[in-house]
Amino acid sequence: xxxxxxxxxxxxxxxxxxxxxxxxxxxxxxxxxxxxxxxxxxxxxxxxxxxxxxxxxxxxxxxxxxxxxxxxxxxxxxxxxxxxxxxxxxxxxxxxxxxxxxxxxxxxxxxxxxxxxxxxxxxxxxxxxxxxxxxxxxxxxxxxxxxxxxxxxxxxxxxxxxxxxxxxxxxxxxxxxxxxxxxxxxxxxxxxxxxxxxxxxxxxxxxxxxxxxxxxxxxxxxxxxxxxxxxxxxxxxxxxxxxxxxxxxxxxxxxxxxxxxxxxxxxxxxxxxxxxxxxxxxxxxxxxxxxxxxxxxxxxxxxxxxxxxxxxxxxxxxxxxxxxxxxxxxxxxxxxxxxxxxxxxxxxxxxxxxxxxxxxxxxxxxxxxxxxxxxxxxxxxxxxxxxxxxxxxxxxxxxxxxxxxxxxxxxxxxxxxxxxxxxxxxxxxxxxxxxxxxxxxxxxxxxxxxxxxxxxxxxxxxxxxxxxxxxxxxxxxxxxxxxxxxxxxxxxx
Amino acid sequence: xxxxxxxxxxxxxxxxxxxxxxxxxxxxxxxxxxxxxxxxxxxxxxxxxxxxxxxxxxxxxxxxxxxxxxxxxxxxxxxxxxxxxxxxxxxxxxxxxxxxxxxxxxxxxxxxxxxxxxxxxxxxxxxxxxxxxxxxxxxxxxxxxxxxxxxxxxxxxxxxxxxxxxxxxxxxxxxxxxxxxxxxxxxxxxxxxxxxxxxxxxxxxxxxxxxxxxxxxxxxxxxxxxxxxxxxxxxxxxxxxxxxxxxxxxxxxxxxxxxxxxxxxxxxxxxxxxxxxxxxxxxxxxxxxxxxxxxxxxxxxxxxxxxxxxxxxxxxxxxxxxxxxxxxxxxxxxxxxxxxxxxxxxxxxxxxxxxxxxxxxxxxxxxxxxxxxxxxxxxxxxxxxxxxxxxxxxxxxxxxxxxxxxxxxxxxxxxxxxxxxxxxxxxxxxxxxxxxxxxxxxxxxxxxxxxxxxxxxxxxxxxxxxxxxxxxxxxxxxxxxxxxxxxxxxxxx
Numbered sequence: 006x007x008x009x010x011x012x013x014x015x016x017x018x019x020x021x022x023x024x025x026x027x028x029x030x031x032x033x034x035x036x037x038x039x040x041x042x043x044x045x046x047x048x049x050x051x052x053x054x055x056x057x058x059x060x061x062x063x064x065x066x067x068x069x070x071x072x073x074x075x076x077x078x079x080x081x082x083x084x085x086x087x088x089x090x091x092x093x094x095x096x097x098x099x100x101x102x103x104x105x106x107x108x109x110x111x112x113x114x115x116x117x118x119x120x121x122x123x124x125x126x127x128x129x130x131x132x133x134x135x136x137x138x139x140x141x142x143x144x145x146x147x148x149x150x151x152x153x154x155x156x157x158x159x160x161x162x163x164x165x166x167x168x169x170x171x172x173x174x175x176x177x178x179x180x181x182x183x184x185x186x187x188x189x190x191x192x193x194x195x196x197x198x199x200x201x202x203x204x205x206x207x208x209x210x211x212x213x214x215x216x217x218x219x220x221x222x223x224x225x226x227x228x229x230x231x232x233x234x235x236x237x238x239x240x241x242x243x244x245x246x247x248x249x250x251x252x253x254x255x256x257x258x259x260x261x262x263x264x265x266x267x268x269x270x271x272x273x274x275x276x277x278x279x280x281x282x283x284x285x286x287x288x289x290x291x292x293x294x295x296x297x298x299x300x301x302x303x304x305x306x307x308x309x310x311x312x313x314x315x316x317x318x319x320x321x322x323x324x325x326x327x328x329x330x331x332x333x334x335x336x337x338x339x340x341x342x343x344x345x346x347x348x349x350x351x352x353x354x355x356x357x358x359x360x361x362x363x364x365x366x367x368x369x370x371x372x373x374x375x376x377x378x379x380x381x382x383x384x385x386x387x388x389x390x391x392x393x394x395x396x397x398x399x400x401x402x403x404x405x406x407x408x409x410x411x412x413x414x415x416x417x418x419x420x421x422x423x424x425x426x427x428x429x430x431x432x433x434x435x436x437x438x439x440x441x442x443x444x445x446x447x448x449x450x451x452x453x454x455x456x457x458x459x460x461x462x463x464x465x466x467x468x469x470x471x472x473x474x475x476x477x478x479x480x481x482x483x484x485x486x487x488x489x490x491x492x493x494x495x496x497x498x
Numbered sequence: 499x500x501x502x503x504x505x506x507x508x509x510x511x512x513x514x515x516x517x518x519x520x521x522x523x524x525x526x527x528x529x530x531x532x533x534x535x536x537x538x539x540x541x542x543x544x545x546x547x548x549x550x551x552x553x554x555x556x557x558x559x560x561x562x563x564x565x566x567x568x569x570x571x572x573x574x575x576x577x578x579x580x581x582x583x584x585x586x587x588x589x590x591x592x593x594x595x596x597x598x599x600x601x602x603x604x605x606x607x608x609x610x611x612x613x614x615x616x617x618x619x620x621x622x623x624x625x626x627x628x629x630x631x632x633x634x635x636x637x638x639x640x641x642x643x644x645x646x647x648x649x650x651x652x653x654x655x656x657x658x659x660x661x662x663x664x665x666x667x668x669x670x671x672x673x674x675x676x677x678x679x680x681x682x683x684x685x686x687x688x689x690x691x692x693x694x695x696x697x698x699x700x701x702x703x704x705x706x707x708x709x710x711x712x713x714x715x716x717x718x719x720x721x722x723x724x725x726x727x728x729x730x731x732x733x734x735x736x737x738x739x740x741x742x743x744x745x746x747x748x749x750x751x752x753x754x755x756x757x758x759x760x761x762x763x764x765x766x767x768x769x770x771x772x773x774x775x776x777x778x779x780x781x782x783x784x785x786x787x788x789x790x791x792x793x794x795x796x797x798x799x800x801x802x803x804x805x806x807x808x809x810x811x812x813x814x815x816x817x818x819x820x821x822x823x824x825x826x827x828x829x830x831x832x833x834x835x836x837x838x839x840x841x842x843x844x845x846x847x848x849x850x851x852x853x854x855x856x857x858x859x860x861x862x863x864x865x866x867x868x869x870x871x872x873x874x875x876x877x878x879x880x881x882x883x884x885x886x887x888x889x890x891x892x893x894x895x896x897x898x899x900x901x902x903x904x905x906x907x908x909x910x911x912x913x914x915x916x917x918x919x920x921x922x923x924x925x926x927x928x929x930x931x932x933x934x935x936x937x938x939x940x941x942x943x944x945x946x947x948x949x950x951x952x953x954x955x956x957x958x959x960x961x962x963x964x965x966x967x968x969x970x971x972x973x974x975x976x977x978x979x980x981x982x983x984x985x986x987x988x989x990x991x
Contacts, residue, residue: 068645074661102678102815102839106754106786109703109845144641151633162830168567185595195688195854202853206724210602211704227852231699261599293599322595337655337859346595352602359720360695361688366830368861 023058027066029124035075035086046076046084069123126477128446131420131465137391138335142380143371150370162366164358166193166342169373174342177376182303183317184326190350192357193369194341197301197329199361201225201264204325204343205232206360207352208295213261216254218246219454221264222271225299226454229264238454239263245270245277248284255292262295267315268303269419272452272463276312276417286320295349296324302332304385305467306418307393322346325353330372332420332467333385339365340372392420398471399464402478410485411462420467423449426460429490433458438484444477516551520559522617528568528579539569539577562616619970621939624765624913624958630884631828635873639864655859657851659686659835662866667835670869675796676810677819683843685850686862687834690794690822692854694718694757697818697836698725699853700845701788706754709747711739712947714757715764718792719947722757731947732756738763738770741777748785755788760808761796762912765945765956769805769910779813788842789817795825797878798960799911800886815839818846823865825913825960826878832858833865885913891964892957895971903978904955913960916942919953922983926951931977937970 034040046052049067053060067084070076077087165171171188178186194200209215211233217226219238226236237254240247246265254260263285267277289296298315316326330340345353375381396415399422403411413424426432432448439446449461466474527533539545542560546553560577563569570580658664664681671679687693702708704726710719712731719729730747733740739758747753756778760770782789791808809819823833838846868874889908892915896904906917919925925941932939942954959967 103841104788104816104839105783106701106788106816108841138644140644141641144637144644147640148637151631151637195858196856198852198856199854208599224852224855231849231852290598295597295599323597323599331856335860337856337861339858346597348596348601356724359691359717359724361692362717363689363691363824363830365688365832365858365861367828368830368858 023062024065024069025123027056027063028069029122031066031070032075032123040086042086042088044086046086048083124443126444126473126480127468128444128462128464128477128481130445130468131463132468133332133335133388133420134391134468134470135335137388139375139380139384142375143334143338146371146374146380147368150374151367162364164362164364165191165354166364167366167369167373170369170376173373173376175344178328178342178344182300182311183313184344185317185321186344190344190347192343192350192353193339193364194329194343194357195339195361195365197299197327197331197341198224198228200327200329200341200343201228201297201299202231203353203356203360204297204327204345205229205234207349207356208297208325209234209261214258216251216260216263217454218265218270220270220273220449220452221454222266222299222301223451225264234261236454241270241273241275243275244281245275246281246285248281248288251285252288255288259292260294262297263289264297264299266299266301268300268311269305269416271299271301272421272449273423274416274419274421275423279312282312282315283318283320286315286318286324289323290320294323296320298324298326300326300328302418302420303328304333305389305392305420307389307396308417311418316344325349330381333381333388334372338372339368392467395466395469395471395474396422399466399474399478402475403464406475406478406482407485410482410490421463421465424462424464426462427490428460430460430485431488431490432460432462434488435481435485438487439481442480442484444480444484446481516555517558517562518616520549520556521562522615524559524563525568525616533579535579535581537579539579541576617936619937619966619973620961621937621955621957621970621974623938623961624956625961626825626828626881626913627884627961627963628828630881632868632873632877635868636827636831636864639867640861643863643867644860655857657855657857658684658847659857660859660862660866663862663869666866666869668837671821671835671837675793675804676806677837678810678814679837683837683840685836685843685846686832686857687822687836687850688832688854688858690792690820690824690834691717691721693820693822693834693836694721694790694792695724696846696849696853697790697820697838698722698727700842700849701790701818702727702754707751709744709753709756710947711758711763713763713766713942713945714947715759715792716944718757727754729947734763734766734768736768737774738768739774739778741774741781744778745781748781752785753787755790756782757790757792759792759794761793761804762798762909764792764794765914765916765942767909767912767914767916772805775805775808776811776813779808779811779817782816783813787816789813791817791819793819793821795911795913796821797826798882798885798913800882800889801910804911809837818842823874826874826881827865831865832861885960888959888962888964888967889915892959892967892971895968896957899968899971899975900978903975903983914956914958917955917957919955920983921953923953923978924981924983925953925955927981928974928978931980932974935973935977937973937977939974 031040031046046067047055049060049063053063067076071078075087076084078084168188170193171191174193175186175188175191178184194203205228209229209232213234214237215229215234216237216239217229218241220241229236239254240250245267251263267282269276285296296315300314303311314326316324326344328342331338334340343353400413400415403413403424410427410430411424412427413422416422426435436447446462446464449459449463450456452463453459469477524533524539539560542553542556546556560569564571568580569577571577661681663686664684667686668679668681668684671677687696698721702722702725706727707730708722708727709730709732710722711734713734722729732747733743738760744756760775762769778789789808793807796804807819809817819837821835824831827833836846893906893908896906896917903920903923904917905920906915909915919928929940939955939957942952942956943949945956946952962970
């Protein structure tokens with residue numbers, strides 16, 4: 006059998022890290038069949054010599070492929086192309102299995118996150134950069150937690166999460182966000198979506214009206230609809246949710262709850278003013294509705310002090326506060342949390358105890374340990390500096406490579422820029438051309454309650470590093486050069 | 499300040515391991531205030547010398563206390579009594595926070611598992627023995643998984659779980675249980691309760707009738723009721739669910755689903771016969787209802803081959819199969835799974851994607867690695883031997899210390915014995931007296947759909963080792979000696 010040869014050389018001049026160039030090339034060779042299942046990749050030492058790069062680059066590239074399930078390592082050494090997953094050979098066809106009972110129509114699948122093919126830059130991705138995750142510290146903390154093997158750790162996990170993590174989270178929220186949080190009214194959830202789901206099932210019944218931001222986070226809308234909510238969109242502007250518009254609605258009908266993202270509104274990145282927050286809390290007390298405050302990226306605030314959550318203000322009796330450390334650590338790590346006044350919390354707790362009674366106590370203790378030894382707060386400070394620099398780098402690259410074509414305001418915090426394409430640009434075509442250039446971005450239609458075509462884009466700046474962001478914007482510029490549009494100057498005629 | 503002295507000596511003659519005797523004594527001293535918050539425990543070396551035991555015993559005892567949150571260790575060494583958790587000093591009273599909207603009455607809290615005070619033996623506990631958990635192997639696998647830091651691992655976890663774990667679980671279920679499982683119709687869930695919850699929300703609407711076993715698992719009933727199910731209990735006998743009784747019900751009304759535990763019925767431990775399974779599957783196809791098969795401890799079968807699940811038989815089109823590895827590993831570890839025919843699975847997947855979109859990809863890869871390197875199957879075999887021996891030890895101890903007072907049949911598998919107290923024994927009083935002797939057991943009222951007082955007990959044999967089980971039964975015998983009851987002989991007059 007002919008030995009596979011890496012077809013292209015790596016280019017240290019490209020901004021894409023060498024290990025991702027390597028992983029991308031090999032992944033393409035596997036997908037197009039040039040590398041077959043079972044075939045061995047060259048040893049890392051050998052390939053490093055052949056390509057004239059550091060061996061760690063090869064190891065990192067191979068790790069990337071292992072993590073994507075494209076190759077696997079074997080005991081005794083060697084890295085091999087994996088078999089595509091297939092049903093066991095003797096399995097009868099699945100199609101025979103049609104139930105004889107009637108099924109409701111399937112729910113629409115919410116927007117699924119997916120990892121890009123290696124080499125593709127994801128500007129549409131609002132995810133954190135998993136390369137910066139404190140993996141070693143967490144692995145060490147997990148080992149220590151699980152080696153105690155204390156029976157209370159593993160036998161009877163508390164449905165609200167381990168007391169150590171609840172204590173740490175409550176102390177952090179009380180200290181940095183002014184919340185009335187104690188271990189007794191804070192629940193750790195598997196994910197922010199689970200938090201929203203528990204709150205929705207606790208507070209919302211079929212047919213209840215819930216007001217949401219007209220530009221928002223569709224997965225949250227799906228969860229609210231699961232509980233039977235009728236959603237009503239309320240306009241957002243540069244000050245966040247338009248509270249006057251909400252007040253107009255309240256003159257016409259009663260509502261059960263408002264769901265909103267006041268601190269770096271998603272997706273528009275604006276911060277709701279303290280005056281609007283206070284007015285909203287007042288309306289909630291007066292009209293008897295709940296405020297579900299989703300504060301998903303509170304810690305990523307770069308200019309001045311973050312504004313205190315609505316749940317820390319005078320009207321907090323009606324606020325349920327939802328947050329997560331998953332943007333700080335990584336989406337797979339169970340670190341959502343919900344804080345609620347005692348009467349609501351009792352109901353949330355029984356809902357959680359019924360629907361998912363156990364929690365991942367060992368992992369929770371590991372995260373608590375990262376708090377206890379200061380690692381977590383150091384990581385917050387590191388990430389804040391890193392993401393602030395990336396925000397600035399993206400803004401600079403947009404100005405340099407796409408000046409005139411896009412317009413934006415630098416946000417005070419968050420994980421993305423809210424960018425308006427210049428009039429006359431065919432954003433859908435730009436997006437399609439971008440994909441051919443190896444950069445993914447989409448218009449903001451997906452965040453619009455009414456799913457209308459938009460001249461706005463949300464560009465994430467946390468997933469890629471500065472040089473990748475610059476590369477991405479240059480690819481966007483190349484994609485845009487395939488169309489002519491009436492520029493800002495010419496359109497001002 | 500007077501230095502705290504350990505008040506009692508450890509007794510190597512007691513069956514309770516020395517480290518648990520130590521942990522129990524110290525825990526009592528903390529609870530009654532003889533040891534105050536902030537006070538230092540003696541060094542492990544010093545205390546080992548003083549008590550004349552191995553230093554590892556002291557370390558294990560302290561670890562137990564750390565895991566229970568009663569003491570903590572500090573950098574630089576030393577073990578200190580912890581502060582009781584308290585709200586931050588400046589927190590306003592929680593009672594001011596009463597929402598102005600109306601709340602539904604709280605759900606009843608389902609039976610909460612809780613760790614016993616050190617030294618108390620929990621015969622009521624059906625949990626696995628966390629001391630036998632392959633903690634080191636899992637910690638190593640987790641470290642390897644997370645160190646790859648592949649972006650696909652941490653950025654976009656699949657709502658159904660990582661492909662590596664789905665592949666391994668599907669292969670295991672196809673091979674050992676004859677299921678039509680592939681990575682495309684198997685979902686990893688956070689817990690078995692989450693699996694039941696997703697299935698219930700997918701299949702059951704408000705007012706639908708669901709048949710359940712008249713003796714069963716109350717947390718599952720809570721989850722079904724959350725979805726709006728009207729539960730109807732069906733008798734169980736020595737052959738499991740009474741299918742004739744179900745058939746009689748079907749002549750009177752339609753049902754949406756049957757929820758049952760056919761393989762080691764919970765709590766009665768019986769195995770449903772293949773003939774009854776086939777009849778049940780036939781009825782489901784004919785009457786158009788779903789079978790929700792909860793196979794929570796399939797791998798713990800000690801006599802002969804386990805019977806294949808209903809989901810592996812001819813009527814499988816109507817069966818949704820739920821299981822978990824949490825009894826094999828530990829309750830805190832996310833290893834539930836659901837297998838369903840494709841049409842149902844599509845709906846389950848969108849329900850999961852909406853309500854808890856992310857999964858713990860790093861932990862899932864770690865567990866997949868335990869499969870891949872054979873560690874998991876070795877652990878299954880070890881646990882099967884261990885638990886079979888414990889089952890026999892419990893049966894022997896019951897015969898030796900409580901012969902005449904209790905009656906039982908040795909189950910073919912599972913995690914507990916179903917024991918009937920002799921006529922005339924006041925089981926409630928026995929249980930209260932047992933608590934004074936340091937052993938917890940309860941009558942089976944909690945498992946009865948109608949919550950009636952029972953002469954039956956379910957005694958778990960997996961949580962404690964052989965000598966602990968013997969000790970527990972001797973404590974039960976001492977507790978029983980406080981009452982006189984008409985023995986089997988005298989009651990036969």
